[in-house]
Amino acid sequence: MHNRPIVRWLAVVLLAVPGVLFSQQIFEEALLPQGTVQYTSALETLAAGKDNPSDQGPERLGDPDSATKTDPNVKAALAGVKAASTQKWTGRVHFDFWGYPTTDEGANIAERGSADKRPQDHWSFRRLRFGPAGDLGENMNYKIEMEFAAPNKVAFKDAYLGWKNIPVLQTVQLGNQKRPYGLDHLNSSRYNVFTERPYVVEAFNQDARRFGLLSYGISEDQAWNWRGGVFLLEDVALTGKYKAVDGAGDDYQHHQAELASRIANTFVWEDGGRTYAHWALSGSIADPDDSGTEEARFYTRPEARTQKRWLNTGKIVGADEYMLFGAEMAFNMGALSIVGEYQSVTMTRNNGLSGLNFDGGYIYVAYWLTGEYTPWSRTSGTLGRTLPITPWDPANGLCSGAWQFSVRYSTADFTDGISDSAIFGGAGHSVSAVVNWWWNARARVQFSYMHGAIADSKVVEGVYEAEADTHDDDYSIIGVRWMVDF
Incomplete structure (x- = not known):
């Protein structure tokens, strides 16, 4: 049952209002350089030149590379945009090895569906990304980043258009981008x-990015920053499109939207940034479909x-809505x-099903040996x-560079509910x-070891099976990652 259209209509309003309020201002500020006289519309330009046989279509619109005469105002505007536009290509390559020194029967079931089959060691590209980013005039920006790590499943990551210097909102971005919660996800890989x-x-925050409209800003002293918006x-x-879910009525379409925000404060900043302390709070309200779609599932x-x-957790049938709360801190x-x-995450469910509560956290300590x-x-x-401090150089020794050692404890619980409506997604500790x-600022290698245990799980070969017996998992894993970015 969907008797709460509030989230859906808020999403529609939030998507529409910035375009209505700022479209004229954005065009004038972003496309016209400062000091340019009042522009004429494209239709007026076309009408003025329609009887001129030498005035070709694209040139009438003020192609800045055209050698023919154009409307001086349009030409000046487009030339200003071109002069203020930038393009920078970036990329990253992460290549992994993963091995499994010890796994018990439960871990084998979770990975391969059989107690007798251990997880397979493997080599793989974790990330293989490439794309451009830059400015469009003085008040707009863009970014497109593609993921090629799985050649048969090319995907986009960041893919958005942005408007800058907007009163109150500061920067607004429309497109595929990170949702504003989870420090470890907001950090770049x-x-x-x-x-x-x-x-x-x-x-x-599976894969972090969703299509949405996001606003973010910072205080003048840079002590505070905030971001918030609406997302699908x-x-x-992978698909580049979203289809709304059919509702109970012929005219009802459920768009499965989410409102999310984060506010952060760097309340200590000393020694040129060598000493700092940070806290942040984040939250979201999400409206998944109750028919058991992918959007009401948490897995990792x-x-x-x-x-x-x-x-x-599997696809949670009867999911009505859920609220996420996050708190984070960092000290250096x-x-x-x-x-x-x-x-x-606190979730309510329809049809008399029990509500659900899932949670978790982590803490780590890291120290630079060099x-x-x-x-x-x-x-x-x-x-x-x-x-x-000293980039890798054979002249300085084969082990030169920067060395950091870190330890992390992590926990999460995805098992909750009452009786037959309980979910046994597993409770993990690691x-x-x-x-x-670090060989230099753009290249490093990581050596990882982890030991973990998962209890009360009904996950078989990565899939939640409600009719399966619960099992406990115990495992140790080693990993090596070679990383470069440019």
């Missing part, structure tokens, strides 16, 4: 300390790049960092790029140790 993200961060729940990175791998997901003093997060520190971006409330060896 280029800078994250651990090889894979924690249970709860990945489960509640479905991941469209065991903090390693296994083939299957070992924690999995020179070479030492301490970072932690907690997240919870004297570096982990930079922090106050404008985004995320980790920055480490700069090795301890991970990682050594990062």
Whole structure:
């Protein structure tokens, strides 16, 4: 039953209002350089030149590369856009090895569906990304980044158009982009300390990006930053489109939207950024369909790049709506960092089914053995790029570069509910140790070891099976990742 259209209509309003309020202002500020006289419309330009046989169609619109005469105002406007536009291509390559020294029968069932088959060691590209980003005039920006790690499933990651310098809202972006919760997901994979993200961060924000409209801003002193918007729940990175779910009535279409926001504060900033402290709160209200769609499911791998997901609630039938809450902190003093997060989801269900509560968190300690520190971006409330004091050079020794050692404890619980309506997605605990060896600011290798246990799970070969017997998993995993970005 869908008797709560509030979230759906809020999504429609939020998507429509910025276009109505700012379309004229954006055109004038972004497409016309400062000092340009009042522009004439494209229709007026066409009408003025329609009787001129030498005035060809594209040239009448003011092609800045045309050698023919054009309307001076249109030409000046387009020339201004071209002069202020930028394009920068970036990419990253992450290549992995994963091995499984010990796994018990439960872990074997979760990965391969059989107690007698151990997970398979494997080599793989984790990320293989490439794409452009830049400005369109002085007040607009864009980004397109494609993922080629699975050649048979090419996907887009960031793919958005943005408007800058808007009163109150500051920056608005429309397109596929990260949802504003989960510090470890908001951090770029280029800078994250651990090889894979924690249970709860990945489960509640699977693949992070969704199509939506997001506004973000910062305070003048950069101590505060905030972001918020409306997103579709479905991941469209592979298909590029979203189809609404048919509702109970002929005229009802359910769009499965989500409102999400985050506010962050860097309340300590000393020694040029070598000492800092940060906190943030985030939250969302989501409206999945109650028919058991993909958007009402939380699942994740065991903090390693296994083939299957070992924690999995399955598609939750009867999901009415859910609320997410997140709290995070980060503290850094020179070479030492301490970072932690907690997240919870509270879900209501229809048809007399019991409500559900899932939660989890992590904390890690990281230390630079060679004297570096982990930079922090106050404008985004995320980790920055480490700069090795002595980049790798054979002349300085084969082990030169920057070395960091880190330990993380992580937990998450996806088992909850009453009687026959209970969900047994598993409750996991994991301890991970990682050594990062940075050769220079854009290249490093990670060595990972983790030991974990999962209890009360009905996950068989990565799929939640309600009729299966519960099992417990115990495992140890090793991983190596080679990373470059440019």
